[in-house]
Amino acid sequence: MPDLFFPSYTKKILSALNAAGYEAYLVGGAVRDLLLGKSPDDYDITTNALPEQVLAVCKQQDWKTVDQLGHNFGCVVIVINGVATEVTTFRGERYNDEDMHRPAATWFCSSLREDLSRRDFTVNAMALSLNGTLYDYFGGQQDLQQKILRTVGDAKQRFHEDALRMLRACRFVAQLGFTYEQAGCETLPACGAPNTPYYLPHGYSFPVERCAGLSLERVRKELEKLITSEYAGKGLMLMMATGLLGANCHARENGSDTIIPILPEALHLLGLHQNPRFHLYDTWEHTLLAIDNSPHDLAIRWALVLHDLGKGLPNVRKLNKEGQPSDPGHEAESAIMAKAILTRLGYNKSFVHLVTWLVAQHMRFAPMLLTGERTLLRWVRSEAANSGFRTQAELTQAYSLLVEVFLADMGATHARENEQLMAEGRLLGRQVVELVRTRMPVCTKDLAVSGRELLELIPRADIKNILFYLLERVQSGNLPNEKEALLTAFHKHQRRKATISSGDNV
Incomplete structure (x- = not known):
């Protein structure tokens, strides 16, 4: 060396x-x-x-x-x-x-x-x-050369000594793309479907109950490193195969310990059938492929981990007329679950809101590949008014992330084999981000004219109402967010008010 x-x-x-x-x-x-x-x-x-x-x-x-x-x-x-x-x-x-x-x-x-x-x-x-x-x-x-991850000595002893090593095993698999090997597990049931990228020919014996002694902070740190790694799908499949997704850790608050489940909500996705007309794999392996298709951004990756959690639940799953499974409205159920999961894992409110929004909105693009910009404009206008993002910059960033979630999800279906369809999806994504960035202010501060400028023309008490009027006009698509156009609309509005007021006084 x-x-x-x-x-x-x-x-x-x-x-x-x-x-x-x-x-x-x-x-x-x-x-x-x-x-x-x-x-x-x-x-x-x-x-x-x-x-x-x-x-x-x-x-x-x-x-x-x-x-x-x-x-x-x-x-x-x-x-x-x-x-x-x-x-x-x-x-x-x-x-x-x-x-x-x-x-x-x-x-x-x-x-x-x-x-x-x-x-x-x-x-x-x-x-x-x-x-x-x-x-x-x-x-x-030799293990490096063969791309194998194995413990020094007996695995059960290593994991019993330090429970975090179980999560580190999954994280190193995700970072290195290696195969985890553990002696004595060859007869355990397989995990996943044969001939898929994430199939494991057998399970593994991890003392996952010992994770209950790990702090939430340590577990979350390992999860974040894992899901933002190059081979995150492999690491998550190992978590599924070992039972770590269903394990608990703990958080200490006000002098007492609270049990924190890691991610048991994902367990039912393994082997959950999907309509083969659209999907390559079961719901879990589709999720893993979507994650690996995406940028290594924490919000995007969490959104993809959680985006299909609602599928297969009794209140969601239906059969279509061909007898194939369908999950209408699963994104709304997944968003509810995502909010609860991220909150218990200790994420701040703004991050929880962002990821929950990404999950809730991830199905909105597909129909617009057919309906075009008019429907797109109505959707963006609605989100500008109701999404909870505070500024146009925040909404633009959220839509930029949503485009990546949509393309990763789309690329984990049969659509990945249709280059024209994928190209149309990428074009739609560029269009929506540009629309939000240039034409969709979220709050009055995003307008090209400020309250201070209007203060020279109208009393302070009227400023708020006129700004909201201009904001609604721009969001509706009837007025460009340009200073000259906004001032022209303002003067017309004032003349109209004056005319109405003079008529009332006659």
């Missing part, structure tokens, strides 16, 4: 520790990413130097250190040229049932191998010296 892969600040730390007589290695995800030809997000170092010895080296080099974050875990954070690097002493760990993520006890150990043996997955349990020597005691390099 050429040392040019090491940033200068990392080389300085490794070199200084080595010069002081200590072992020091790059470790973990950085080694994995370098072997994959990727640029690591950060670089962690492990050493046999004790924390006070690391601090002594830092003092000698005149390096800044952060207050020992995680001092009990043997970690010193060194800052060189504004970049922080964690340097951790070789250690072992012991867990108990009181905390499903943090070790109950740690101790310093003397060997690199022992330190690496406590890590989660083989691809994260490798170390690299400054001279490029790779230390791989558990087959991580």
